[in-house]
Amino acid sequence: MPLPLLGELELAVLRYVWANGTVDAKAIHRDLGAPREITINTVQSTVERLHRKRLLIRERVSHAYQYAPALSREEFRARAVADVAGELRGAEGARVIAAFVELAARADGENIDRIASMIELARSRREGR
Amino acid sequence: MPLPLLGELELAVLRYVWANGTVDAKAIHRDLGAPREITINTVQSTVERLHRKRLLIRERVSHAYQYAPALSREEFRARAVADVAGELRGAEGARVIAAFVELAARADGENIDRIASMIELARSRREGR
DNA sequence: GACAAACACCGGCCGTCAATCGGTTTTTTG
């Protein structure tokens, strides 16, 4: 099951939960909803959807839900990247990687050196096996 | 400008164009449209949309358009990865790239060597500036 | 135990966008 597509508010809520840990709808509404002038009901719908999408877990505490992330920010990103990256093995994967390296280098020249040292690290880790 | 979201038919058309190079709407309809029992008009709308999204380039040959990919399959994938991975510059970018390299290495151990030689290439290209 | 507050839950409306097609205009060609 690939990660579902997320709307703007859904993403904002996810980021908020990552930044703040376990929260309830009221807190989300206070910090995200009020500035956008949306009702708490809208926030409820959104966390409900995120829960259905298995991106938030929740637990009833007395009569209200407490929401927490189901995946860490890093796990989420890794899965998103893996979904979109597709096959990374073999010759086909090599071309994808080449294009990515090219992009990274163009985005920031220092990335070349960064990647180079990561490769060094990975190589030495491999030695140690 | 991040890559736009694509529908199912749009993706199929993109893949078709990657596989077949320069094509016209008629050929796409013959190979993709007819099996789906959709009219050629639907195919036209779709390539038109892909052109507006700058994923297909086109050229008028007599009165008909010839369509060709604006990005290679690999460039497309790399951009998709970059979009979802987030910022590629600065310190944040370093983490993102590290995660990708890690992913690539885990997918296929030989990727380490592949990336290493790409870095060599990129470095020598930089020298030449 | 009644009551008000807090909250979940349900259903509906709106906007956006892909998919789809019919109809019209423009271009090509026999």
Next chain:
DNA sequence: CAAAAAACCGATTGACGGCCGGTGTTTGTC
């Protein structure tokens, strides 16, 4: 010039996220 081919235009439909009002249910309080 007439028929065919294709682009072009406009409309409809279906998903889905964002948004909210109304209704029920739980809870804490007097």
